[in-house]
Amino acid sequence: MWGKINYNLSRKTIIGKKLTNNEKDISHMIQEFESIEKMMSVIYSEKNEGRVIFCILLLLIGKLDLGYVESYYFHYDEESKTLQYKEGYFNLDKIEEEELDEIYDSLSDIIEVDQAPFLKEILEIGEPVYDIKKFTELTPYTFLSRLNNFSVIPVGYADKNYGVLIMAGNKKLLKMGKRKRELVDIFKYNLSMYLYNRDLEKKELKDDRLKTIGYFANSIVHEFKTPVSVIKGFATLAKNKLDDPEKLKIYLENIINESDRIIEMSDEVGEYAQTRNSLSIEEEFYFQDVVKEIYKKFKNKFERLEIKPIFMEEKKILVKANKKTFSRTVCHILKNVAENVDYKKDNRYILFRFEEQDGRDVVVFEDNGCGIPEDNLSKVFSPFYTTKINGTGLGMTIVKEYYEKIGMEIKLESVCGKYTKLTVIL
Structure with missing residues (x-):
């Protein structure tokens, strides 16, 4: 049984959690890795760093049969010069139950690199060290001292260290041949490039x-x-x-x-x-007519995703705008709904409501997809902001700017894991 390490420092617990079909975000990424080479175009577009790191650990330990039973990623903090645990993946069948508490305690360590010269040298040189039988230097850190038969792979790019991958085996000494080392190098390089690109995005x-x-x-x-x-x-x-x-x-x-x-x-x-x-030729048409017309283009996709459409038309809402540009904005909205589907829910829906509120015409697009984290709500309309694997981050920017240009207001509210509601006020 392969498992992911989850632990809570206050409760001092450690749990081996099975991967299930319900974890769609992880399993979908794994399915995308039809070949190791294809990994590049998949992980480079993923916005969740933890998900990418976990998938790489899973592939290294659970899929490639390198002989290791534990894998960990420690993030390197340049300011404090420390390593902190971020992600872990291991084979529960090959780890004794009594070892779990020891693993938990060791992962709570914050490793000061200056007190672990061996790791400091690896970070400085930037080259992996394989087939280490045991740490020969004295160290105050339980995590380092408990390891037998392990390899340390530094992750970094352009003179910047991001962290280290540590893969440990059982008591039998492994021998990493040339082919296995080449595989690990591919993962090391691509994870380094991914974290470098994410660094640039965060700054922007x-x-x-x-x-x-x-x-x-x-x-x-x-x-x-x-x-x-x-x-x-x-x-x-x-x-x-x-x-x-x-x-x-x-x-x-x-x-x-x-x-x-x-x-x-x-x-x-x-x-x-x-x-x-640009200035464009305007014409009059009904909002819901455009929505229904665009929905037909998405119908097959929504049916495959089992998203049920619900139309509530209390009023015919007249719009004066460039119909072609307006239609594209509706396309972006429906595309967003399709990309944010929550596979864990059975009764998936997209609600279209056309009504009057306080003397103003209102159109509501509401779905019960994954939702948007509160911290990200303000970023949704920012150019180039996206969490999608193949998104440009311009779709919702185009929607907001065009609607405001023709005198409409747009409001977004969402609860992560529950719903997202986009309201257009004319």
């Missing part, structure tokens, strides 16, 4: 809005950089596999997929610029 998200043309241009360059990097990576791999048609086909498919992503991003950037700057 400190500004809620793009205030200058230069900043806007920088954000576009950054968003295009990931798929271009992936294309370059697969092109390099393809160049070295010209005599392997099967591998070559996989690489070329990924190049095509990432190229399509660039085209989609280009279209949305163009749409965003057009929405902000």
Whole structure:
């Protein structure tokens, strides 16, 4: 039985939790890894760092049969020069029950790197050290002293250390051959690049809005950089596999997929610029007519996702706007609903309500999907903010800016795990 480590420092408990089909977010990512090479284009687009790290630990320990039974990721804090536990994954069948308390106690350690010279040297050099039988140096840290037969893989990029992956075996000494080391190197490199890109994104998200043309241009360059990097990576791999048609086909498919992503991003950037700057021909039409027309395009997808549409029409709501641009805004809203489906719920729905409140026409889009964390609500309409695997982060920005441009108000409320409600006030 393979399990994930969850622990609560105040209660001093440690739990081995089975992966189940209900954990859709994790299992979906695993299914995307049809090949190790495809890992790059999947993890680079995932916004949840913990999920990515956990999946990598799972693959290293549970899927690749490297011979290890425990795996951990420790985050490195540059300011305090300490390592702190973040994620863990291990084989419960090969760990004795009495070891669980010891593992818990050891994970509560905050490791001061200066007091663990061996780890300090690994971080400084930046190269993995394999097949370590046991720590030979004295250390005050239980986690380090309890390990037998382990490997330490530093994770870092561009002179910045992000942390270390530590994989431990049982008492039998492992031998990491060349092929296994190459596999680990692939994961090390891609996790390092992923954390580096996330670092850049976090710095950019400190500004809620793009205030200058230069900043806007920088954000576009950054968003295009990931798929271009992936294309370059697969092109390099393809160049070295010209005599392997099967591998070559996989690489070329990924190049095509990432190229399509660039085209989609280009279209949305163009749409965003057009929405902000251009004048358009307006016409009159009913809001619900456009919603029903766009819903038909999403009908098959919503049926596959088992999302039931509910239309509540108390009033016909007249809109004066450019119909083509307005239709695209509805597309973005429905696309968001589809991408935020909660697979754990049985009675999934999308509610469309057209009514009058306090003398004003109101349209409500409500779904019982995953919801949005409170801290992220203010970011939803910010350009390039997204938590989707293949999103550009411009869709909801386009919706808000266009609606405000034609005199509408837009409000968003959500409770994580329960619902999301988008209200448009005319």
